[in-house]
Structure formats: structure tokens, C-alpha cells
Amino acid sequence: MAFLEVKDLHVSYGAIKAIQGISLKVEKGEVVTLIGSNGAGKTTTMNTLAGLIKPAAGQILFKEENIAGHDAPDVVSRGITLSPEGRQVFPKLSVWENLDMGAYSVKDPAVRKRGFEQAFSLFPILKERSSQPAGTLSGGEQQMLAVARALMSDPEVLMLDEPSLGLAPIIIQDIFNLIKKINGMGTTILLVEQNAKMALGISDRGYVLETGRIVHVGTGEELMKSDEVKNAYLGGI
């Protein structure tokens, strides 16, 4: 039994079937990437796993328990946290308050304290900016805050939806280095990326999503070498 396993998941928005029976597995300690073009259903998959959207059918098994359809706060308290697409920091709360909200589900003050220490050591810029409203940060800083905020809940599985969206290449490199570092500290990572090359480069395994279905599965390396994936998602390198 895998650590996190999605079985035949279906998600609909009214009459539109966004996800049509996808299955995937994430083992403990892995980095797994979902790639696919716009509208393939990557964000819908992530939002469904996080409990923001209720699936029409299928199972989401986390540590052998089916959490499909559970509400977001319950999913967070079980150890799966999503850093959503588009960062979505709370613009009028300070950086510190944003992190504090990230730890909303944490009861133990020692865990909370450790979370802040970890956030400030991984992202020193956030310490400098801690009293500033999050809305005044640059895009890259906001993305770092979004990741740091998600980490504050001390998750076992960290889900990152398009962490490189709209960022300068040099910052994207920083973000991917940090993802590797976070994974190295023992957090399992499920990543959604349009920047397929970089994402597959740090991934153990990857899934390719196309119009709500999984069309390729493989290790990061295999997918990078596959002609179809190369042509469709890697810009034909």
C-alpha cells in the first residue's frame, strides 16, 4: 500500500468532467510531479486532494484511510498541505501573521516554534520582512512565503501547485533548490509544474496529465527521455 494513493478519481464542474478517472501513487519520501498543459486538470487534482473540491467518484487513500471528500481543514490536520497556485498569500496580513496562519492547525507550541525557526532558516528574507504586509513582497518572495506558510503545518505531504509560475529564471532555480532541500529533510512532495524540465529533473517519478486523464507514467528520467513528452512538454529539446 502506497503512502498516498489516488484511485480512479473523477471530478466534475457541473456538466464538465475535469478529471476522468486518474490513479496515481506517491511513496513516502518521494518527489512526484504532475505535468500537463493548461486545462489538463492538474490544479483540479491538487485542489481535490487538498479537500477544496469534492470528487464525483474515486478514492484518495492516505496512510490507508480514504480521505476523498473530506474538508480541507481535516486534510491539513492529517498531514497533507497544499501551497496553492498563484501563491494566495494573505495580502494584508504581515509575513509573520501569514506564517502564523500556516500553523493554524498546529496545537503544540513547540512544533509551532520549530516551524518559525525552520521557515526563517530556509527563507532568511522572510525574517527580514516579517512585519511587512505580504502584499508588498515581490513575486518571488511571495512564493517563498507561500511555501514556508504551507510548511508551518508540519506536513507529511507537501503539495506545491506551480511554484515557478510567473517568476524570473534565477528565482525559479532558487525555488527548485529549496524544494529539493525540503524533500531532503523528510517531507514527501507532490508537485504540479508547467516547467516540466526542471520539475522532472528533481522528481523520482512523474505523471503526464492530458484532458483529465493520465497518459504517461515513469521515472523523472524516463519521461525526460520520452519523445512524446519531449515534444509536447519540454519544447522539443
Add this chain to the structure above:
Amino acid sequence: MFFQQMINGLTIGSTYALVAIGFSMVFGVLELTNFANGSFYILGAYLTLTFMNAMRGNFYVAFAISIIGTGLVGALMDRLTLRPMRKKGAPGIAAVIATIGFSEIINNFALVFFGTETKPFPNIFKVGKIRLGGAIITYLQIIIFVVALVLMLVLSLMVYKTKVGKAMRATAQNTSAARLMGINVNHIITLTFFIGTLLAAVAGTLVAMYVESVSVGLASAISMKTFAAAVLGGVGSLPGAMVGGILLGLVETIVAGYISSGYRDAIAFIILILVLIFRPAGLFGQKTQAKV
């Protein structure tokens, strides 16, 4: 004369501020224009009066039961009507209509249970007054002002300093991100309605005692005025609601004192419109940020 008008205006304005704060809190969290506040205001006054009569004049206990009871009615309005609409993704205007409907229901029940005539309300603080430079300040005026000020202070501390207050602000700024933090958004919304409605009940009781009467007819005027006060200050801003409420009270009283009480409401709204022409976001409002 001017000083006296200022004191009277400050008294009534601070009660508008209380209702406007409740309005603004709900608006902040749900972007909902809640038109039921005027009804909660009179309901608070009626319930205080009823429990006071039932308990042979024990104002404090009656007051406590009334404001908590009214707060629960507000929370119930959300549970019964607004939450099911949110769940189904109803457009915002549907919720606004629901608050108007709920308001009419309360007003109708109030007419049936408490009567159509204006009810006298006892002023239990008719114990004294202070003379200050030609003006008279009654103890009740001081009490109203102090209660309003303390409540505003307590609320500000709650909203800006406590965990639940931060969760309220987080929910107001981005509901789905708040859910991802583990915040139970429905609880936060219920609490926001409870507090907002409770504030209206406090204001309603204090003003009923101040003018020594209460009637159902007040409800819609109060809804409109406190809506106006919140818009004047900048909708969604707590300091804005406070200043907006107090300004509206001052303008009203000064117009009534120097021009004519007949023009009171008209002039108050003319000033509101003028302010909004020059500062569309209100005095304390920021340009609206699109919700992500």
C-alpha cells in the same frame, strides 16, 4: 449650544458606529451587504425590555440574555438561509435579498409580539448629569459612549491580536487559502454574524434607553444609516466604520440643531454622496482588491 450638539451627536454616532462595525465585519468576511442589522437592533431593544419586565427590572441580566439571544438569531440567519446558498454557489445578490427577507420576518414578528405602537423604554440611568461649559452631559450619554468605546477597543484587539481574529481577517482576504490553512471557515462566519448581530442589539438597547422608546419603524432607517456609515468610512474597514458612524451622528445632530430636524436625514445622505464622489472607497477604504 454647539458643544451640546457635539455631545449629543457623539452619543448617537457611537451607537451607529457599533452597528456599522458589525456590518463591516460581515462584509469583510463574506462581501455580503447585510440589511438585517436594523431588525437585530430593534430585536435587541425589545428583548431587553421583555426580559426586564419578566425579571422585575433586572436590567443587566435582561441585557445579557437579550444581546446573546439576538446574536444567536443572527448566527441562525446565516445557518438557515445564507450557508445553504453559499454551498450552492448562489450569486451574491441572492444573499442580500435573503437578509432583507429575514429582516422583514423579524420586523413582522416584532409587530405581532410587541405591538404596532411605540413602546416606552425605561431609562434606568436617569440618576444625574454633569454640566460642562454650558452643556449638559447625562450619565446615560457617558455610559453609551464608554460602552461603545470599550466594545470597539475589545473588538479591535480581538480582530488584530488574537488567533481567531487573524483567522477572520485571513478568511476575509482569501477564503480558499484560509481553508487550506486548516481554518474552519464556517465557524468563523458564524462567529462573525454572532458578533455583528450582538453589536446591533447592544446599540439598539442603548438607544432605546436614550430616547426612552422603541418601535419597529426604526429598523429600516437604522439599516440604511449604518450601511451609509460603513460606506462613508470605507466598507470592510473597522476604523472606517467607527469614524463613519460617529461622523454620521455628528452631522445629523448638527443639521437637526442648526437647520431643521426635518432635513436631518436628507442632509446626512447628501454629505455621504458628496464624500463618495470625491473618495469612492470611503474615508478609510483602500482601492478594492480583486479576490483571488
